[in-house]
Amino acid sequence: MGVYLDYQATSPMPESVREVYVDALAGVGNPSSIHQAGQRQRAILEDAKERIARIVGCEPIEIILTSGGTEAINTALKGAVWAAQAARGPDTPTTLVSSRAEHHATLDALHWLSAQEGTDVAWVPVDDQGVLDTDSLEVILADHRPVMVATLLANNEVGSIQPVEEIARLSLEAGTPVHVDAIAALGYLPINFAELGVTAMSLSAHKVGGPVGVGALVLSRHAPELSALLHGGDQQRGRSGTLDVAGVVAFAAALELREQGRIEHGAQLAAMRDSLREQLCAAVGDVVVRGSHDARLPGNLHITVPGCEGDVLLYLLDQHGIQVSTGSACQAGVPEASHVLLAMGLSEETARGALRFSLGYHTTEDDIEAVVSVFPRVVEQARAAGMASGR
């Protein structure tokens, strides 16, 4: 595997989770079936949902299982707009409130809603650390009657933790439901859905070592129902599709494993991350650390390196067996200039030199040492290549 420092892209599945997953795949029966085989599968599924619910502080009935984070987010945003249109008429103007530093699952859904449904999107600015500006949010909430406010719990690129409690308080005071994308934060930060007081929250299993293709939308029992994205059986609160028992069992197992060691491991991760940051900054003087200085995901280090292309840095590190990310979305293997960095006010040129290290539960001091030992040479070479390609 080499030195894997891309846990925020996906986190490898621990062996114990893999065993649970494979065992669960042997189960017979559809949990929606009436017979006893179905009942046994349903029991396994509900047990897993209860375990997830305990960790994220919600009721099991509030968990709607999905095919992943993207479906969860799309369901929350599109479902809210469609439900408003259904209640108030198809020509009802709808407004959603969000920031330009959200994950693409949110941004692209917002753009689609804007183009297809005429939804007005009110953008709340983020500061130069990628943190949503709650003063602006308050003004926007007073001026509009939004259908929903959509925010990250922690930014998936630059790691900045968002003032979610404050966002929730302001929104709820204004009578606006809140959706929180907790995907990057899950397993790394304490999450309590009920205490946050938000309306909806999206989760994904594979970021915590569970399977890809499994996620959840936590939807408050007090929330107005959302219009469905998928139709065909209505297995759970408007969401159709056969329930993935093994996937949810593995999700629960992975999340429990994370939660058990979260505080201790989180501190270790943060210490290793800080050590990496200090050594990289010492080795290459003009490296700039991006994102929040004091409130960020413990395993996240995001930097920009002047005069370098992020994808060239990534290539060179890959040649040394070190796997990292530029942090931004890719189209056919080409990273775009990060919309998060642009939202934070960086120029496109600066944003192109971005690199995200995301440490996880298997990261060791040796991994950090491996990066530090090659980094100055990699930057030197990337700068030469950057100048060669004349951008």
Added chain:
Amino acid sequence: MGVKVLAAMSGGVDSAVAAARAVEAGHEVVGVHLALSRMPGTLRTGARGCCTIEDSMDARRVADMLEIPFYVWDFSERFAQDVVQDFIDEYSEGRTPNPCMRCNQHIKFQAVLERGLALGFDAIATGHYASVVEGPQGKELHRAATWAKDQSYVLGVLTTEQLEHCYFPLATTPSKDEVRAEAAERGFFVAAKPDSHDICFIPDGDTRGWLAERVGERQGPVLTAEGEVVGSHQGAHAYTVGQRKGLQLGYPAADGKPRYVLEVRPKTNEVVVGPKEALAISELAGSVMSFAGADPVRSGLAEDASDEHGFGCEPFSCHVQVRAHADPVAASARVSGGELVVSLLEPLLGVAPGQSAVIYVGTRVLGQCTIDRTVSALQEVSSG
């Protein structure tokens, strides 16, 4: 002993087999697909063969089979500027550019090669049908073993320095069929993929419509060489010297023979037409030139005649080719006054400013110039 080779992989069959041969030759190969379009299509359509996400995936699957690392390099910005914008600018100036040559000149063998060299590669391998030969004065570029598939013309822009790092594994392949058979044998599913032959950034092949959208349409006169107005057009930039179709002239010429575009005058938005004979030129010249390998003097072909404009040489016998699939014609070339001047032994028809004139001596590509002006076999016609 193998070297570090950057294999440019378009997703087509030629570059796939070229990469495979580079691996088999014992080199340390890394596959790179160039993202040249800012908004790539998802699926391949028609005759396009390099710029969609499907093409990128095709290249990746070949790299997977070869068990080599694979990356996509984004050169869309450089491509937009150096190839697409150049194409628009050249047409706006009444010239006829060759975008594939511009891409080779500025992207593949400049930006990509330079990045590759900076990243520790020794050479770039492509699926071009052409040969690099070690000559007495260093590396030389030659035609491929098979004339029919030869692509040395579009490589005529390579400089001596670039040639040092070029590797064309298909040089000695007798036919495309053989390349396809080899691809099939290696299990590449791109074996039967259609060839690409349109301009890659004009999806539907409608160059005139594409240019009209970018340059705008403006009605202007179609004139004879004598100045008589014989029709109108929707923008001079849409016409190319030698063009016959699409003139839509209201009435025939006095002699009843078809008329051809002789000259495009973008400044006055005029298109000049005339009989086929008037297309014949006896000389062409250009000041933007390059030599692939040793220049004519160092190659022992001509005496030095350098002047205040720099390099110069006495006339020498050669062949000149003005289009990728044109026949080469016998000529005498010299460099004087900062221009490569080519006198044709037989008149040549339909040569437009902006095209590249590639000079051959036997099978060797000596160099090229971008044509600035031509001399009519009847009377002087220049680009104005």
